[in-house]
Every structure is written in structure tokens, then in C-alpha cells.
Amino acid sequence: MTLSLEWNDEQDALEIGEPLISLLDGLLKLAAEAEDIDHGEVVLSFVDDEAIRQLNREYRNIDKATDVLSFSMLESGEGEPEIVYEDGGEEDGEEAEGSDEEWDEEVEEYPEPLGDIVISVExxxxxxxxxxxxxxxxxxxxxxxxxxxxxxxxxxxxEAERVMFAKQEAVLDKAGLRR
Structure with a gap:
């Protein structure tokens, strides 16, 4: 299983340290396990209200701060170019050149980007x-x-909200983060 969390801190409201990152890494693994995801990379940024407001305005046309934004790499929008990998294969499942073992090593070295999460610490x-x-x-x-x-x-x-929030609470409960 190769699942990684990369993070950066662009805010001053809270010291982000190893205990919190370790907790979030554990939550990532629990949530991914619950969804049968065994590899990928999530990039997490901690920002202030002004930075998330700018992102919300730029990407969602909503000019106000929010608590969290997600930018999925698994979705493609209309008119976006098709992703072509170095080996010449395309993302639609075309076989890559080389052995399965070589491919597995590449996947281990470069996990699939799942996307970016931006959290306003304020x-x-x-x-x-x-x-x-x-x-x-x-x-x-x-x-x-x-x-x-x-x-x-x-x-x-x-219905979608009920399903999503139940999944969130199940992961948080499993991690001992109850209300």
C-alpha cells in the first residue's frame, strides 16, 4: 500500500507539527481503507481565511472564506487535455511498455495524485x-x-449528504475523534 500525505503550512494561526500530521496521515489511511483505495498522494495546505477566500473566488466564483476546498485530480473537466504518460500510454487504460514489475516500481515511486485539500486554519x-x-x-x-x-x-x-457525513463520522469515530 502506497498512500502518502504531503503538506505545507502557509498560515500563522496554529503551529502545525508532527502530532497533527501524524493524526491526519492516520485519518487518510483509515478513510482510504474504508473506500478500498490503496495508493495515491494527497497534498494538504494549511492557509488563512484570506488565502482560501481567494481560491474560492478564483475556482468557484464565491467571494468569501470557507473552511475546506478540494481539487481532485481524478476528475477531468470539459475541454481539458488528455493526460499522456512518459511511456506513451494514455490514462484510459492503454497498456504501458515494460514489465508489470517495472510498472509496479514506477507506481511505488510516483503515486497517483488524488488531489489537493486546502484547509483554513482560522x-x-x-x-x-x-x-x-x-x-x-x-x-x-x-x-x-x-x-x-x-x-x-x-x-x-x-441523501448524498447523509451518506458522505456518515462516512466521515465512521472514520473519525474509528480514530477516536468523537464530538
């Missing part, structure tokens, strides 16, 4: 206080929420 701190739980639990919730969006879940209607 918003997470405010929401943790509002909901009466820890900042770690709130960031964990936002991270799992963002991950589920990366792999195709949404909450556009009541």
Missing part, C-alpha cells in the same frame, strides 16, 4: 469553538471531508 479554530470540540477534531473532520470530495463524494442533496 475557520477550523472558529468552528471548533462553535461546536465545542478540539481544533484537531475539526481539522480532522475537514480533512476527511476534503478527501471524500477528492474521490468523488458530494453532498448536493439530502
Amino acid at each position: 475557520r477550523a479554530i472558529e468552528q471548533a469553538a462553535e461546536y465545542g470540540h478540539s481544533v484537531e477534531r475539526e481539522i480532522g473532520f475537514l480533512f476527511v471531508h476534503g478527501f471524500l470530495h477528492l474521490i468523488g463524494y458530494d453532498h448536493g442533496d439530502e
Whole structure:
């Protein structure tokens, strides 16, 4: 299983350290296991409200801060160019040159990018206080929420929201991050 979490910190509201990253890495593994995902890379950025507001405006045409944004690499929009890999194969399943063993080594070395998750730490701190739980639990919730969006879940209607939120809570409960 090759599943990795890469992260960067562009905010000053909370010191992001190894305990939180370790927690999020564990949540990633739990959420991925629940969804039968065994490889991929998630890039996580911690930002302030102003940075996430700019991203929200640029990519969603909503000019206000939000708590989490997800940018999936598994979805392709209309008019986007087809991805062509170095070996000449295409993403539609065309066989790559070389042996299965060589291909497995490449996958191990370069995990498939699942996408980017951006969390506003300012918003997470405010929401943790509002909901009466820890900042770690709130960031964990936002991270799992963002991950589920990366792999195709949404909450556009009541049923989809019920399913997505149940999956989030199951992962958080398994990690011991209850409300």
C-alpha cells in the first residue's frame, strides 16, 4: 500500500507539527481503507481565511472564506487535455511498455495524485469553538471531508449528504475523534 500525505503550512494561526500530521496521515489511511483505495498522494495546505477566500473566488466564483476546498485530480473537466504518460500510454487504460514489475516500481515511486485539500486554519479554530470540540477534531473532520470530495463524494442533496457525513463520522469515530 502506497498512500502518502504531503503538506505545507502557509498560515500563522496554529503551529502545525508532527502530532497533527501524524493524526491526519492516520485519518487518510483509515478513510482510504474504508473506500478500498490503496495508493495515491494527497497534498494538504494549511492557509488563512484570506488565502482560501481567494481560491474560492478564483475556482468557484464565491467571494468569501470557507473552511475546506478540494481539487481532485481524478476528475477531468470539459475541454481539458488528455493526460499522456512518459511511456506513451494514455490514462484510459492503454497498456504501458515494460514489465508489470517495472510498472509496479514506477507506481511505488510516483503515486497517483488524488488531489489537493486546502484547509483554513482560522475557520477550523472558529468552528471548533462553535461546536465545542478540539481544533484537531475539526481539522480532522475537514480533512476527511476534503478527501471524500477528492474521490468523488458530494453532498448536493439530502441523501448524498447523509451518506458522505456518515462516512466521515465512521472514520473519525474509528480514530477516536468523537464530538
